[in-house]
Amino acid sequence: MTPELLAQGARRVAKRLDEKPASTDSGGRDASYGRIHKQDELDLAHGRILYLEDVSVSFDGFKAINNLSLDIAPGELRCIIGPNGAGKTTLMDIITGKTRPDAGRVFFGSTIDLLRHNEPEIAQLGIGRKFQKPTVFENLSVFENLELALKTPKSVRASVFFRLDSAQSDRLAHVLDTIHLADSMRTQAGQLSHGQKQWLEIGMLLMQDPKLLLLDEPVAGMTDLETERTAELFLSLKGQHSLMVVEHDMGFIQTISDIVTVLCDGAVLAQGTLEQVQSDERVIEVYLGR
Ligand SMILES: Nc1ncnc2c1ncn2[C@@H]1O[C@H](COP(=O)(O)OP(=O)(O)O)[C@@H](O)[C@H]1O
Ligand SMILES: [Mg+2]
Numbered sequence: 001m002t003p004e005l006l007a008q009g010a011r012r013v014a015k016r017l018d019e020k021p022a023s024t025d026s027g028g029r030d031a032s033y034g035r036i037h038k039q040d041e042l043d044l045a046h047g048r049i050l051y052l053e054d055v056s057v058s059f060d061g062f063k064a065i066n067n068l069s070l071d072i073a074p075g076e077l078r079c080i081i082g083p084n085g086a087g088k089t090t091l092m093d094i095i096t097g098k099t100r101p102d103a104g105r106v107f108f109g110s111t112i113d114l115l116r117h118n119e120p121e122i123a124q125l126g127i128g129r130k131f132q133k134p135t136v137f138e139n140l141s142v143f144e145n146l147e148l149a150l151k152t153p154k155s156v157r158a159s160v161f162f163r164l165d166s167a168q169s170d171r172l173a174h175v176l177d178t179i180h181l182a183d184s185m186r187t188q189a190g191q192l193s194h195g196q197k198q199w200l201e202i203g204m205l206l207m208q209d210p211k212l213l214l215l216d217e218p219v220a221g222m223t224d225l226e227t228e229r230t231a232e233l234f235l236s237l238k239g240q241h242s243l244m245v246v247e248h249d250m251g252f253i254q255t256i257s258d259i260v261t262v263l264c265d266g267a268v269l270a271q272g273t274l275e276q277v278q279s280d281e282r283v284i285e286v287y288l289g290r
Contacts, residue, residue, distance in 0.1 A: 042109040042126065042211060049074045049212055049242045055094060055104030056266075064090045065101065066266035072212070077238040079253050080246045081277075082263035083287050088246045091263070092214045095244075096129050097122040108212070128210030132217050134197040138190035142181050142200055145189050146172050149204035171207065178236065179203040180229060195226030199233065212242045219252050231255040250274075262287065 042049070050072040057065045065087045072078050080088050093099035094106060097119040106114040114122055123129075136145050150168055164172065176182040179199040184192065189200060198218060205213060215234075219227045227249065234256050237243060247253055253260060254274055262270040262283050270280045277283050 041111070043111045044074045044109055046110045047073055049076075049109060050095065050244075051105070051107040051110070052091075052094075053105040055101045055106060057090065057094065057099060057101045064266050065094065068104070068263075068267050070261060070268060072242055072244060074242055075239045077234060077243045077245065077256060077258060079257040079260045079274075080244060080263055081248070081250075081253060081260060081287065082269070086263040087266040088263055089216055090266075092129060092216055092244070092246070095122075095214060096127060123208075126209070126211035127214065128205035128208060128212070129214045130198075130201055130205060130216065130218060132220060134194075134201045136189040136192075136197050136200050136204070139188065141186050141188055142176070142192070143172070143185040145200055146175060146203055146207055149207035171209075175203045175206045178206065179233065193223075193226070195222045195230070198222065198226075198230070202233070206237075210241060212244070213237070215243065215245045217246055217248065219247060219249050227252055228255075 048071040050070075052068055052070045055065055055068045056063060068087070068091065070091075080091070082088055090099060094101050095114065097114065097117060100115070108114050108122075108125060108127065112125060114125075117125065137148065140148065147164065150164070150172075173182075176185055179202060181192075181196060181199060181203065184196070189197060192200060202213075202215075202218075218234075219230050222230060231252055234243060234245065245256065257274050259271060260274050260277050261268055262277050262280075264282075264286050269286065270277045270283050272280075278288060
């Protein structure tokens with residue numbers, strides 16, 4: 001972790017402490033008792049929502065991820081860039097439980113050890129993932145797709161009886177606005193443009209109110225206008241959700257990024273603002289070209 005990131009974490013924690021209601025001279029209960037956490041409750045006290053330390057994974061002797069350490073702050077929108085084969089998708093596979101690392105630690109908040117959970121459990125804990133190809137239900141309407149995203153496997157079976165409660169209806173309306181599909185809610189998903197299908201899939205993730213969203217090459221294949229609207233969408237999500245976005249589109253990264261992490265050979269090569277990493281000789285060498 002760089003000193004800059006450490007300082008950022010400290011500022012965030014200080015800010016949160018400032019926001020607490022005034023307490024007694026002794027600091028009140030918060031000071032006298034260690035906070036007791038229920039298992040699987042997200043603890044953001046250390047100013048990070050995701051934390052990877054010295055993670056490695058090999059495929060047939062090839063180190064796809066090599067001693068990777070990384071952390072993400074609550075509400076942060078982190079961009080990950082790097083050459084093909086750098087390990088970006090594998091990183092997401094590890095966070096979501098699809099791939100088990102050979103070594104290292106992966107924590108969600110400071111108390112949830114993700115390596116002790118399987119893929120469905122990790123999704124339940126609040127980590128949503130969008131793959132490159134949209135996987136919406138083409139024969140269903142936009143509305144029905146979003147509605148379906150709320151159903152647990154059990155309620156899908158009993159779906160004849162499934163009705164949205166008012167909080168869920170509000171949520172659906174809010175998501176429709178967020179993904180710019182309110183005017184198309186009765187449209188069959190199969191009729192949507194490529195970009196709209198991507199937004200619908202993001203909307204389906206949002207229906208579950210994930211705390212962390214992982215997005216792998218979200219603007220690949222989008223028109224310039226769709227890419228622009230996706231940038232707006234991500235900027236509107238940041239703060240309420242934490243996002244990890246893998247992209248090659250540098251214009252898009254420029255619009256949305258605060259901190260950019262450059263992956264190469266399964267490890268962090270550089271990290272900083274886009275301007276900083278773009279002027280880093282090693283990054284130019286392996287990725288950006290001269
Ligand atoms: N399940 C797997 N089995 C074997 N090799 C894999 C597997 N997943 C990824 N790899 C290899 O790991 C490396 C990193 O791949 P990936 O994470 O997809 O890179 P990126 O997304 O940065 O392009 C590549 O060399 C890829 O071939
Ligand atoms: Mg990839």
